[in-house]
Amino acid sequence: MSDNPSYKQRKVITIGVVSELTGLSERQIRYYEERKLVFPQRSPKGNRKYSFADVELLIDIANKREEGVQTFEIRQDMLREERKKEKKLRKQLLRGEINARFGVQKE
Amino acid sequence: MSDNPSYKQRKVITIGVVSELTGLSERQIRYYEERKLVFPQRSPKGNRKYSFADVELLIDIANKREEGVQTFEIRQDMLREERKKEKKLRKQLLRGEINARFGVQKE
DNA sequence: CGTGTAAGGAATTCTGACACG
DNA sequence: CGTGTAAGGAATTCTGACACG
Numbered sequence: 001m002s003d004n005p006s007y008k009q010r011k012v013i014t015i016g017v018v019s020e021l022t023g024l025s026e027r028q029i030r031y032y033e034e035r036k037l038v039f040p041q042r043s044p045k046g047n048r049k050y051s052f053a054d055v056e057l058l059i060d061i062a063n064k065r066e067e068g069v070q071t072f073e074i075r076q077d078m079l080r081e082e083r084k085k086e087k088k089l090r091k092q093l094l095r096g097e098i099n100a101r102f103g104v105q106k107e
Numbered sequence: 108m109s110d111n112p113s114y115k116q117r118k119v120i121t122i123g124v125v126s127e128l129t130g131l132s133e134r135q136i137r138y139y140e141e142r143k144l145v146f147p148q149r150s151p152k153g154n155r156k157y158s159f160a161d162v163e164l165l166i167d168i169a170n171k172r173e174e175g176v177q178t179f180e181i182r183q184d185m186l187r188e189e190r191k192k193e194k195k196l197r198k199q200l201l202r203g204e205i206n207a208r209f210g211v212q213k214e
Numbered sequence: 215c216g217t218g219t220a221a222g223g224a225a226t227t228c229t230g231a232c233a234c235g
Numbered sequence: 236c237g238t239g240t241a242a243g244g245a246a247t248t249c250t251g252a253c254a255c256g
Contacts, residue, residue: 007114007115007159008114012119012120012124012128013119013120014121014124014226014247014248015247016246016247016248017119017150017156020150025217027219028217030250031215031217035216043123043124045224045249046225046248047225047226047247047248047249048249052114052117065216070216071215071216072215121226121227121247122226122227122228123225123226123227132238132239133226133227134237134238134239135237135238137229152228152246153228153245153246154226154227154228154246155228177236177237178236178237179236215256216256217254217255217256218254219254220252221251221252223248223249223250224248225247225248225249226245226247227244227245227246227247228243228244228246229243229244231240231241231242232239233238233239233240234237235236235237235238
């Protein structure tokens with residue numbers, strides 16, 4: 001009751017901390033954004049803010065880069081994955097499985 | 108599998124973000140630390156880092172302050188709560204309920 | 215392509231202190 | 236007691252660019 005699991009998604013971590021957490025340089029992190037692999041939020045004054053999910057994604061990216069995978073390919077794979085998930089979700093929506101899974105919410 | 112729920116406890120949020128999240132001024136947040144209500148971690152260069160749990164605690168503190176509760180009393184209540192939980196935990200340990208609850212981990 | 219670095223400026227954070235009440 | 240503020244310095248972050256490969 002009240003334990004919000006969206007901690008993982010909240011964008012609250014500054015780039016310096018992300019750098020420590022991932023072992024990547026700030027330069028690298030910003031570059032991966034340029035290549036559309038990560039999408040930090042911006043604070044009012046323009047500072048980047050990342051989520052734990054972003055941190056994990058960046059670690060995955062770092063691993064792929066070590067294997068020699070180019071940012072371009074990483075992006076392709078990510079886009080494919082996304083489409084796959086969307087497709088699945090659309091199917092579920094059609095079948096009304098969402099209600100079934102979570103129980104029908106009556107206001 | 109692999110979804111670490113310790114997001115809530117990781118100290119990664121800078122004081123500026125905590126201020127936005129809680130509505131408290133940085134001055135207030137630092138003062139509550141002085142009064143031993145919150146315990147941020149320090150980065151190598153001395154910057155404070157907070158967890159989501161800290162943020163929630165600070166929100167609770169803010170609510171109590173609005174009700175006129177003094178930091179001194181808030182601290183007392185927190186210490187009492189802690190002792191209560193420790194007592195409970197000690198009991199469980201004696202009974203071996205920990206293993207029962209989580210299943211026996213064999214390395 | 216992916217990353218390092220120096221550059222200059224703007225914003226952040228820190229501490230210790232004075233203020234008011 | 237709890238919080239605001241001005242002060243001065245140190246660390247952070249930002250962008251655009253040049254460099255190497």
